[in-house]
């Protein structure tokens with residue numbers, strides 16, 4: 001049976017099966033050479049170029065300009081259909097999730113001939129992967145001029161912004177997809193679920209009116225939510241729709257292209273955002289199919305406004321009901337802990353450094369991990385007195401004994417070859433002497449502390465934001 005001759009009911013059934021298949025068979029389409037948020041931009045382009053070369057019958061590629069530092073920016077075109085769709089990723093250089101999902105989408109179109117045959121007569125899909133290659137090469141938000149490209153839609157002082165504007169003006173797309181990452185600590189309203197994906201059909205004026213252009217994007221957002229939540233219940237939030245007159249999405253909406261913003265956030269145990277990459281893949285592949293066949297038109301605008309709002313309510317670790325002491329007076333607080341990434345030159349890589357970012361009544365917040373420390377007392381972890389430089393000095397340390405005696409941190413400035421990544425020893429090691437000088441303020445302190453009962457027995461040690469029970473350490 002030819003897909004083109006299906007009735008609308010059959011088409012929906014076909015679509016539903018397609019989404020199920022894409023989810024089930026994702027590993028067939030995932031481009032596995034890159035599976036980390038940080039990657040070399042040259043590696044990305046090498047992999048992309050080889051995919052495009054293999055799929056040269058269906059893809060057209062051209063250079064459409066250069067970044068401030070002269071890096072190529074490419075436009076990929078697929079299909080000859082009437083409905084025009086433009087997608088771009090990584091206009092913020094440290095927001096790479098969708099760039100990887102675009103590789104998977106290109107791979108899908110290359111591999112699934114039945115699908116690409118159908119789509120290519122209905123849509124023209126234009127993709128700009130990594131709009132901000134200078135920022136991407138440093139894994140920084142802004143471009144080389146230190147300008148946020150997404151606040152440059154009117155002034156157009158960045159070459160990258162000018163390229164995006166020019167492409168839109170020339171193509172006059174019906175739909176545009178603006179692909180970003182947001183903080184991993186956002187939640188889906190007060191549901192207690194992390195906002196792995198936040199969606200927005202941007203406003204085109206301060207009153208946030210809804211015209212036909214914006215409404216089409218709203219319906220596509222609902223389509224995306226329904227696709228993702230088939231497999232990942234309650235992970236989609238609605239992004240704040242305050243009008244930003246300098247942003248591209250808001251202006252594209254104003255200029256007549258229905259615009260969908262997809263923000264990749266956080267998910268459980270998904271630091272490299274590979275699960276969220278898959279959600280992006282499903283969202284993008286599903287959307288283009290839905291747009292090609294106008295299926296999204298059946299979605300309701302109300303369903304969009306029923307999506308819970310994106311709220312910053314997650315901590316990486318939330319320790320509840322812990323007893324702390326100041327000037328010998330005890331009281332109860334919750335402790336919120338988040339990580340940031342920092343380059344560690346001795347380890348030769350980025351590491352996660354966990355810090356106490358809030359204390360007090362945090363009962364309205366959630367944690368990717370939570371620990372109830374009822375009846376337990378907080379004590380700052382001790383730093384092992386000696387600074388160690390040789391592996392043989394640390395390999396035989398009795399970590400369990402150290403933790404039971406209140407130590408959480410070892411300063412080591414030697415070789416890391418034999419230290420297992422993310423092991424307890426690895427987490428205990430600081431390569432800088434700074435912990436010695438840390439103040440005894442909780443806020444801003446590294447997340448290294450122990451939790452004792454009233455008899456002084458250590459129940460838990462929090463070491464660089466991870467929870468350990470001394471009994472379970474061998």
Ligand SMILES: [Zn+2]
Nearest residue numbers: 092095180181
């Ligand atoms: Zn962004």
